[in-house]
Amino acid sequence: MRRQIAVVAMSAAALGVITAVASTAARPDDDPVRLTATPERVEVVGLPCLPSSFQLGMTNVGSADLYADVELSAGGPVELERGLMSSWLPAWDPDHTVTSRVGITVPRDAAPGSYDVRATTDGAEVTVPIEVLPQPPKGPGDNLALGEGATASSTHANFDVCGAADGNTSSADWDTLTGWNDATSRVFPDTYDIALAAPATVARVETWTLDSAQYPAARYGLRDFDVQVRVGGAWQTVHEVRGNTTGRVTSAFAPVTADAVRIVGLASNNGDYSRLVEVEVFSG
Ligand SMILES: [Ca+2]
Ligand SMILES: [Ca+2]
Structure with a gap:
């Protein structure tokens, strides 16, 4: 048994020498x-x-x-x-x-x-x-908020403020950053704004909050929030949502010319964070 070990050790040593020689010859230290x-x-x-x-x-x-x-x-x-x-x-x-x-x-x-x-x-x-x-179309029927500049009252370090304006509404992708999560736990309100490219007729907002098998909206979603539009530099509330337990909330309202949309998070179902997967804005 002892002899076998010695033989193996010698073989390894011999191989080591050969490897070292080959390696030195192959290594391009001029452009490494x-x-x-x-x-x-x-x-x-x-x-x-x-x-x-x-x-x-x-x-x-x-x-x-x-x-x-x-x-x-x-x-x-x-x-x-x-x-x-x-x-x-x-x-x-x-x-x-x-x-x-x-x-x-x-x-x-x-x-x-x-x-x-x-x-x-x-x-x-x-x-x-x-x-x-090319730019995605922003005509009637198109999401006017897609890819536009998003800002927020705060953004959790694990998330990107653009996550709720990236065109992906799937909560299944939450862990790959297609959403916004604020940074002030158990402190409300939180705000999430998307500035449109230019003033446009706005008549409907789709608010997608976190809602997946792993993170159901009834536990992790936004419960109470206001949907606002900015008209002439002033925010107007167009929809007050209270007691929500679903992943998608449609806010339809009288058409108005606005240059930005804001979601004001007032409470989440488990009381910690405001979470949005996507905010979509339509002219009708
Ligand atoms: Ca998204
Ligand atoms: Ca907060």
């Missing part, structure tokens, strides 16, 4: 960084609450620890969250990829088309095609 992007192609719309992003992967394939500075540049109307990504990249074996999110926006008037984002560092480069899509 590899860059990747996920996804390889990104779509973005020029609306304030429909930003986009990709994950930049940085891999040290050399044999020495290093600090990488990756420069980012964008063509056309594409705007990047930052122009430089710096990362400490230890020489892992096997190689280990460090990823970092790169946020992308384009202005509202960006011409649809394909533009490139380039990431470069010493000896390495990756190009990410950015497809700027």
Whole structure:
């Protein structure tokens, strides 16, 4: 038994020598960084609450620890969250990829088309095609709030204020941030505003509060809230909702020309937070 162990140990040592030699020969220490992007192609719309992003992967394939500075540049109307990504990249074996999110926006008037984002560092480069899509229609029957600028009295650190203006009404996606959750537990009121692109006729608001098998509205949804519209700089209440236990509340009211819509959360069913999955605004 003892002899077997000794044989195995010797084999491992011999293999180790061979591996070390092969590894040294294969490791390109002149250009030791590899860059990747996920996804390889990104779509973005020029609306304030429909930003986009990709994950930049940085891999040290050399044999020495290093600090990488990756420069980012964008063509056309594409705007990047930052122009430089710096990362400490230890020489892992096997190689280990460090990823970092790169946020992308384009202005509202960006011409649809394909533009490139380039990431470069010493000896390495990756190009990410950015497809700027046309604006979604905002005519009769369309959701006027889709992707428009959302602001709130507070937003829980785990959530994005744009979550209730991203076009996704599904509570099943709550855990992937398609909603807004305020940050002041057991303190009301909370407000959630969406500013429209321009004053428009508004006659119906659909308020989607949290309601899934895991998080039923009767327990986690907004119970009491006011729906308001902003007319001439002043907020007007168009619907008072009380005692709600459902996931979707329709507020229909006399058409009014407004430039923003607000949900005023007054109480939730379990008393802690105001939670909205989506707020939709229609002209009829
Ligand atoms: Ca949503
Ligand atoms: Ca609160």
